[in-house]
Amino acid sequence: MKILVCIKRVVDYNVRIRVKPDGGGVVTDGVKMSMNPFDEIAVEEALRIKEAGNADEIIVVSIGAKQVQEQLRTALAMGADRGIHVETTENIQPLTASRMLLNIAQSEGVDLVLLGKQAIDDDNNQTGQMLAALWDRPQATFASGLSFDGGKATTIREVDAGLEVLEVDLPAVVTVDLRLNEPRYVKLPDMMKAKKKTIDVKTLADLGVEAAPGVSSLGVRPPEGRQAGKKVETVEELVKELQARGLVND
Amino acid sequence: MDFQLSFEQQMILDYGQNLAQSFGSDYWREQSDAQAFPVELWQQIAADGFLGVMVSEEYGGAGLGMTEITLLMEGMSGAGLPLFMMVVGPTMVLSLLDHYGSDSLKQRYLPAGCSGEKVFCFAITEPNAGSNSMAITTLARADGSGFKLSGQKSYITGADAADYALVVARTTPLKDAARKTDGFTLFMVDLKAPGVTIQPMEIPVMIPEKQCEIFFDDVELGPDEVVGEVDRGFGILFDVLNPERIVVAAMAVGLGRYALKKGVEYAGDRKVFGAPIGSHQGLAHPLAHAHTEIEMAALMTYKAAVNFDQGAPAGAEANMAKYFAAEAAIKAVDCSLQVNGGAGFTREVGLLDLYGLVRLLRTIPVSRELLLNYIGEKVMGLPRSY
Ligand SMILES: Cc1cc2nc3c(=O)[nH]c(=O)nc-3n(C[C@H](O)[C@H](O)[C@H](O)COP(=O)(O)OP(=O)(O)OC[C@H]3O[C@@H](n4cnc5c(N)ncnc54)[C@H](O)[C@@H]3O)c2cc1C
Numbered sequence A: 001m002k003i004l005v006c007i008k009r010v011v012d013y014n015v016r017i018r019v020k021p022d023g024g025g026v027v028t029d030g031v032k033m034s035m036n037p038f039d040e041i042a043v044e045e046a047l048r049i050k051e052a053g054n055a056d057e058i059i060v061v062s063i064g065a066k067q068v069q070e071q072l073r074t075a076l077a078m079g080a081d082r083g084i085h086v087e088t089t090e091n092i093q094p095l096t097a098s099r100m101l102l103n104i105a106q107s108e109g110v111d112l113v114l115l116g117k118q119a120i121d122d123d124n125n126q127t128g129q130m131l132a133a134l135w136d137r138p139q140a141t142f143a144s145g146l147s148f149d150g151g152k153a154t155t156i157r158e159v160d161a162g163l164e165v166l167e168v169d170l171p172a173v174v175t176v177d178l179r180l181n182e183p184r185y186v187k188l189p190d191m192m193k194a195k196k197k198t199i200d201v202k203t204l205a206d207l208g209v210e211a212a213p214g215v216s217s218l219g220v221r222p223p224e225g226r227q228a229g230k231k232v233e234t235v236e237e238l239v240k241e242l243q244a245r246g247l248v249n250d
Numbered sequence B: 001m002d003f004q005l006s007f008e009q010q011m012i013l014d015y016g017q018n019l020a021q022s023f024g025s026d027y028w029r030e031q032s033d034a035q036a037f038p039v040e041l042w043q044q045i046a047a048d049g050f051l052g053v054m055v056s057e058e059y060g061g062a063g064l065g066m067t068e069i070t071l072l073m074e075g076m077s078g079a080g081l082p083l084f085m086m087v088v089g090p091t092m093v094l095s096l097l098d099h100y101g102s103d104s105l106k107q108r109y110l111p112a113g114c115s116g117e118k119v120f121c122f123a124i125t126e127p128n129a130g131s132n133s134m135a136i137t138t139l140a141r142a143d144g145s146g147f148k149l150s151g152q153k154s155y156i157t158g159a160d161a162a163d164y165a166l167v168v169a170r171t172t173p174l175k176d177a178a179r180k181t182d183g184f185t186l187f188m189v190d191l192k193a194p195g196v197t198i199q200p201m202e203i204p205v206m207i208p209e210k211q212c213e214i215f216f217d218d219v220e221l222g223p224d225e226v227v228g229e230v231d232r233g234f235g236i237l238f239d240v241l242n243p244e245r246i247v248v249a250a251m252a253v254g255l256g257r258y259a260l261k262k263g264v265e266y267a268g269d270r271k272v273f274g275a276p277i278g279s280h281q282g283l284a285h286p287l288a289h290a291h292t293e294i295e296m297a298a299l300m301t302y303k304a305a306v307n308f309d310q311g312a313p314a315g316a317e318a319n320m321a322k323y324f325a326a327e328a329a330i331k332a333v334d335c336s337l338q339v340n341g342g343a344g345f346t347r348e349v350g351l352l353d354l355y356g357l358v359r360l361l362r363t364i365p366v367s368r369e370l371l372l373n374y375i376g377e378k379v380m381g382l383p384r385s386y
Helices: A037-051 A068-078 A094-108 A127-135 A188-194 A235-244 B007-033 B039-047 B066-078 B085-100 B103-115 B234-269 B281-310 B315-339 B341-345 B351-363 B368-379
Strands: A002-006 A009-011 A033-035 A057-064 A082-087 A112-116 A139-149 A152-159 A162-169 A172-176 A199-202 B120-123 B139-143 B146-157 B164-170 B184-190 B196-200 B211-221
Touching (some): A002 A037, A037 A068, A037 A172, A068 A082, A068 A188, A068 B007, A082 A094, A162 A172, B066 B234, B085 B103, B085 B164, B146 B184, B234 B315, B315 B341
Parallel strands (some): A002 A057, A082 A199, A139 A172, B120 B164
Antiparallel strands (some): B139 B146
16 A cells, blocks of 8 residues: 655744734744644554555655755654655645645555644645545545555544544545544654655646635734633623623523 | 754754653653652653664664764753753763773673663762862772772762763872873773662752762772773763763753743733733843853854864863853743742742752853863963962
8 A cells, every 4th residue: 555645834833823013924934843743643644554564655745845845854754755845835725735636646546645634824624625525535534543454444533422433445535633643753763764765846837736826815813812811609600791791692 | 154953953953852842841840859760761762762872873873973962962951851861871971982992892881772771870070079080089909800999989970770880980099190190090880780889869959860979899890891091091081071061061052942931931921010021121131131142052062062073172162162051041040030920939830940950050060160260271371270
């Protein structure tokens, strides 16, 4: 089995996000950037699948400026076999990204595409689903368990009612949730080996896709500061207080 | 000149930070309160291949150098895990063995040191010889083909948890030595051997290692436990003492960053009299000052590490880095403590604990005064004071 894992470079989850003064986005200059944490879980899962003997190659792909190669190298240091960098400085939205991933999934002939359930920058939670639709293949989103049997994958999803078990035919798209696994530390020898692994660079034109953003952002504002709280003594008082503020129905 | 970290260097720095974050400050506090060697942490570092950073690949290491261990220690300390055992073992003992040990010494100790199976400490200080190492009196007398070791070492970090100590001893007493730097020999000593007694000292700083006294009473040493040459140990001593200063500087830089992060976050959040306290220059300027000094300390630390790796003289840089980084870290912790008000003194925020720790770094492994003596005399050519 051949696995494609899609990873995105995002502001590190430890960084306190600051909005640009002109409202045109968040500050990324001089800010620590990392692999989207859900994507790291996807890479880890791919490694475990390979280690269990169910896959023979793991390809990692990332879309963006030159710097995304840092995140690709991190995935290679974790143990992925090779990387593909789609180089662009354009604003790439989920639909465009999924078109590119479709091209790569098809030309590489992969059996499984693993993605994070969403990226912590825009929180869109769309790319995996769009890719499955364009590819016309099954999807299982928010996986917190994943196993294989023959040409099928079984996933466990944490839904409001409990655990939902889905079986999908391969090739398929699986997006992963937080509790699927805990990504490994990169070992020192593997860091050294990562340098020698290849990263192929492709352009949008190579993939026959145009950036064409369909959604335009009007502005970005920081959330309002938190107001001081109020302590209430009883549940009745709490309900009254919430009703007075129009937060619950009478 | 190039001030960019390579991909591997960045990964090593990140590794240190991630490791520290995932073990967390509660883990560190619990181990330190209990003065319990952090076994799980040590095993994780071993499993990830970092104990042997400076050891050649043929003996189970990664074959890297000072620059890499410096970044590792900066990363770990920068997220609250200043592990001194990484200084004495991997930075000092293992790298010295790798450089100067006989093949048999290397075979015996290095693979076990890299895998974490055996733990190493470093012993030079004695009750009457700290800053003045010339005055050590621990003596290894020739005995048959080997030696018998007698004497006392003090303040030895992690001796209770270690399997072996690299001991700096005299094979010729000071009074019989032609020059005061003659007559030193470095030995690998099995701390479980007959005649060795270890007694923990009470030193209340927030680190999980105990500091110990070690007593040697006619401990038998085979001839092949000598690292380097008999009576000529002083010549290689600075190949452990400079690395020690460089990584300790890196730890101070990391701790300074860790403290400043706590300061900056609080300064942005905490509102007193209606405004975030960080908007007052009375608090913002000390933070900015401390940040600048920490960054400058980092640069000198990197320069010292890179010089050492390139085989260029690194003594002046190592001393300046250690001196300045410790001072910068003390200021960084002090001003974060002030910014945090009463909260800074809670155990949860932990800045008071950090204060004790960075203050320690002004004194050890070599004190501020001795470093300034070196810089004044050896670097600037000022007249000797002693
Ligand atoms: C927590 C801790 C861990 C340690 N771990 C280890 C270890 O693992 N291995 C090890 O071998 N040692 C270790 N040490 C010992 C440490 O290296 C010594 O404490 C240090 O070198 C200072 O020596 P001293 O305590 O004998 O002070 P002294 O040498 O007695 O100095 C006392 C004071 O006098 C000042 N002074 C001395 N001479 C001069 C001068 N010429 N000019 C101006 N001022 C001077 C010094 O700067 C210092 O302030 C540790 C110590 C501590 C506290």
